[in-house]
Amino acid sequence: MNSAAAGSDDLFVRVQRENFSLDQELDRVRSRSTRIGGIATFLGVARDRSRGRDVDRITFEHYEGMAQKKLREIRERALQDFDILELLIIHRYGEISIGENIVLIIAGAEHRAEAFRACQWAIDELKQITPIWKLERTPDGEVWVEEHP
Amino acid sequence: MVTVRLFGMTKMMAGNQPALSLNVANGAKVKDVIAAIEAGYPHIGELIHKKKVLVSVNQEIAHEDTIVHASDEVALLPPFAGGAGHPESREGDHA
Numbered sequence: 062m063n064s065a066a067a068g069s070d071d072l073f074v075r076v077q078r079e080n081f082s083l084d085q086e087l088d089r090v091r092s093r094s095t096r097i098g099g100i101a102t103f104l105g106v107a108r109d110r111s112r113g114r115d116v117d118r119i120t121f122e123h124y125e126g127m128a129q130k131k132l133r134e135i136r137e138r139a140l141q142d143f144d145i146l147e148l149l150i151i152h153r154y155g156e157i158s159i160g161e162n163i164v165l166i167i168a169g170a171e172h173r174a175e176a177f178r179a180c181q182w183a184i185d186e187l188k189q190i191t192p193i194w195k196l197e198r199t200p201d202g203e204v205w206v207e208e209h210p
Numbered sequence: 211m212v213t214v215r216l217f218g219m220t221k222m223m224a225g226n227q228p229a230l231s232l233n234v235a236n237g238a239k240v241k242d243v244i245a246a247i248e249a250g251y252p253h254i255g256e257l258i259h260k261k262k263v264l265v266s267v268n269q270e271i272a273h274e275d276t277i278v279h280a281s282d283e284v285a286l287l288p289p290f291a292g293g294a295g296h297p298e299s300r301e302g303d304h305a
Contacts, residue, residue, distance in 0.1 A: 122217055124285060127269035188290065192266075194218035195291040205219040205288065 073147070074132045076123055076193075078155040080162055086149055090169045093147040099173035101180035105164040107157045111206065114199040121154040121163070124192035128152070131191045135183055143179035145170040150183060152193060212243055212278055215285040220263055223254050234278065240265050241274040243284060254286065263288050 072089060075081075083104065091097060107119045132150045139148045147169040157163055166183045170176040195206050212234045216224055224230060232246040244265065248255025257263040264287045265272045271287075278284060 121291070124215070124217055124269075124287070126283075127266065127285070130269055191290060192217065192285075192287050193291050194288060196218070205222065206291070 073149045074129060074136050075151045076125075076128050076132065076154060077151065078153065080153070081151050081165060083165070086151065086165060086167055090147045090149050090167045093169060096171055097146050097169040098171050099176045100167060100169045101173065101176035102168075103164075103166040103180050103184045104162060105184070107159050107161050107163055109159045111197055111199070114197075114201065116197045116199055117159065118198040119157045119159075119163075120196040120198075121152070121157065122194045122196065123152070123154045127192050132187065135186050135190070138186075139168070139179045139183050143168075143170070143182070144172075144175040145179045148179060148183060150187065152187070152191070154193070211280060212238075212246075212282070212284055214243065214247065215283070217285065218288040220254055220257070220286045220288050224251055236280045238278055239274065240267065240272045240276045240278060243278055244274070247286075257288070258286070 083102070087100060087102070090100060107116075109116050132152070136148045136150055139145060145168050147167075149165070149167040151165045153163055164184070164187070166180050166187070168176045168179040168183065170179065197204050197206055212232050214230045214232060216227060216229060221228060230247065230250070232243060234242050234246050244255060244258050247258065254263065258265065265276075266283075266285045266287055267276050267278060268283050269285075272284075
């Protein structure tokens with residue numbers, strides 16, 4: 062890791078209300094190292110159907126502090142356990158309309174295989190250990206759900 | 211006195227309070243906190259016993275014997291949005 066860039070690590074793990082730009086975040090990862098030859102991304106978006114019910118709005122709640130801590134742990138473990146050069150994780154909170162971005166993982170590596178592996182591992186791990194909760198509004202009312210988009 | 215932060219379904223089950231103030235002695239264990247929660251909110255207590263809801267202390271998952279000090283950050287964590295259950299109670303039935 063380039064030590065000159067270490068101070069900007071906070072930008073690589075974010076829990077934020079506002080939307081994010083894929084182009085901007087891809088550039089952020091790309092600019093970390095000229096050795097990056099493959100970038101894998103996972104983008105989770107809000108869908109209008111969940112467990113057989115229509116959904117017209119989703120609200121994400123997170124545990125401020127612990128959510129960021131767990132995402133930082135995921136990034137650090139990914140950088141350690143996979144042959145990648147950078148990993149970025151962003152998760153949004155608050156009200157999210159159907160079709161909007163929810164979560165973004167970007168893994169940059171020399172080669173594609175490790176980028177894909179790290180990206181998949183990171184989103185799976187995020188779902189398991191990050192204290193983020195989803196409230197779906199359906200015609201039957203609002204429900205806290207365990208299922209991730 | 212211990213303050214327990216609530217999120218998601220546990221907050222809803224406690225009448226949308228963001229936290230509970232519990233009369234638990236400084237230096238008590240997580241199981242004492244759980245007993246105090248159970249006394250006021252039996253449905254939440256049941257979810258904790260089923261390990262559907264976990265207790266965290268200072269932003270790490272705690273166990274029944276974890277010691278809780280008044281200055282600690284205690285929270286109840288309902289099942290995360292991830293859908294495979296908590297790591298310690300994973301049943302593998304939500305692929």
